[in-house]
Amino acid sequence: MVTLVEVARHAGVSASTVSYVLSGKRPISDLTRRRVRASIEQLGYQPHAGARALASSRSRIIALMVPLRTDMYVPVMLDIAVAVATTARAHGYDVLLLTGEEGPSALRRVTGSGLAEAVILMDVQLDDERLPVLRAAGPPAVLVGLPADPSGLSCVDLDFTAAGALCVEHLAGLGHREIAVIGEAPGVYARHTGFAERTLRGLRDRATELGVGLLHRPCEGGHDAVAGVLARIFDERPGVSAFVVQNETAVEPLLALLRRTGRAVPEDVSVVAVCPEPIAAQASVPLTSVAIPAQELGRRAVERLITGLSGRPGADGPADDAAPTPGVELLTPVLTSRDSSGPPLARGVMS
Amino acid sequence: MVTLVEVARHAGVSASTVSYVLSGKRPISDLTRRRVRASIEQLGYQPHAGARALASSRSRIIALMVPLRTDMYVPVMLDIAVAVATTARAHGYDVLLLTGEEGPSALRRVTGSGLAEAVILMDVQLDDERLPVLRAAGPPAVLVGLPADPSGLSCVDLDFTAAGALCVEHLAGLGHREIAVIGEAPGVYARHTGFAERTLRGLRDRATELGVGLLHRPCEGGHDAVAGVLARIFDERPGVSAFVVQNETAVEPLLALLRRTGRAVPEDVSVVAVCPEPIAAQASVPLTSVAIPAQELGRRAVERLITGLSGRPGADGPADDAAPTPGVELLTPVLTSRDSSGPPLARGVMS
DNA sequence: GGGAGATGTCGAAGCGCTTCGACGCCGGAA
């Protein structure tokens, strides 16, 4: 392995000079810089990450904690993760992959050992057990998702409340008076996953405001589960003329079942989805949907973090003020009209 | 930050003693060990990762390179990644997330800087451009997937050739004489992705052996694309009585389309899928399928790596023989019979 | 009873890098 000292010798300068060429923290003459660069190139020098981290107390690594369960929103998760990795690299950072399994202690571990300088958390729950750790030990952190109490934390998320409201508005605007919501698996609500509950709140509040009936049913993925839920919905509320789906594994089963039971989309029932664009666009009926901008979320999370991290003293300085600006950044949801929503059948015809 | 020296002082021993308590590389008396452990606990000591890596030349990090495009087999990829992370942690390693974007140079970077000790590559192509780097500089590596020439490399994969053969055998055994294969997106084949081509070879070879007709069509995801492909298939080969699907985004559309065109599964046509279990089991018709054991693949990959890594000299020793045992480990595919396959209609009835 | 071999602990020398203070040099101001 080539070391900095060897580069220095090769270029006929001191070790510190090579270091300054690399970091740009002190002025170096053009001639020297060129020589050093040439030697680096020639010897194929690569700075030792550990040594660097030790000397500078900056590892240039951020940890990304993904949920262990892959029972939910898989494409979204992966998209976010990839966007995080890509964006981080663009800023000279690497990404350490943590699973939810280890829980809060993983945060302490990677952060306390100086392995990672900061963390990004996905799949945040309303009263997430990792939050106390963040508030206390306070490694710089950004949450993708919004907990119940985001005070003092930096969060990025889609404004799911607004997304829910948007769906109801769209359907109510078309004339629907009875809307059914097919939601995530019951477990997701049981865990108090932020986005699911907030969407629901947005749906409910706006439905109440507009005097529209709203029925919410959690739903496991898969054809059979959707069939059961659907049957119960029509049983309880025969007047339902529109669906909001927030569960990517329920989308196709729902469409198939509606078709099979002789309900045309959008003529007989309308469907609006909250899901990533590709899923909505590629569905058997292209779906009117509110997009979940996974990549954008990942990108923003990293950028918040990096912004907070730079301008940071090498060592430890005035401790915690190095964290990213606390605050919640909610992306405005956008509803794209496709083929799956339209006005309901005229009342008279229906009943 | 608490350092080892502080722990030593607190416990009334020397720094090296603390180190040996931690590493177990030299015998330490029970009494001393207890005292040191107590001090560690009490002070909340965490070894500094960088310092450790520097002194020992082992970072205890393995890099995982995931494909940048998330256009394919997303759940499989995420499952593998999560399994890798989990298994690695169980062995005391952390995982660095790399995307395919940086390409071969990323391998050099993380490996040359001592950031990662080893790498796991996913989405390996038959003539992957990253392989030369591995063969040359030779950081310990395990591929999840099988390139055209695996010599000198360590690989783990499902035996997709056997998987293909298995599908054909199953269908031929039921009496089918004309099989259509709905494959991955054309781009996947264009990239010469190993698993796709190997499955195809297995399908073709066994079909030839058994004298069964086989038609292969790549297929983009989404309803419309599947519709087009399906129409062309029936157009070209009206006698097709069975499908093999290797494209998770085509599964539901295919079932929906068959249903809509009045072909019952499995009475009129049989369907066999090559996909993760949950997808097959949750489909609108539970599918006879060959499972892709994503978690198992991730787990094995890590275990191969770790096995190679331990027994490794601290510094660099006799260089490259530290790599994991080269060799290919192919998991035997298992076909699970569900509801989607059965004997074809009697010839006479058909035509 | 004395040397051989464990056993348990310590001190010191790095690992490769960053960073701080020092220093020589040159140009401009006095």
Place this chain on the structure above:
DNA sequence: TTCCGGCGTCGAAGCGCTTCGACATCTCCC
């Protein structure tokens, strides 16, 4: 001409850990 301040470079002191050789101590056996 002298003095001052930048500029460009160097040397040295760590960063926190591992590891090697050395040194006591203790045990056991002839």
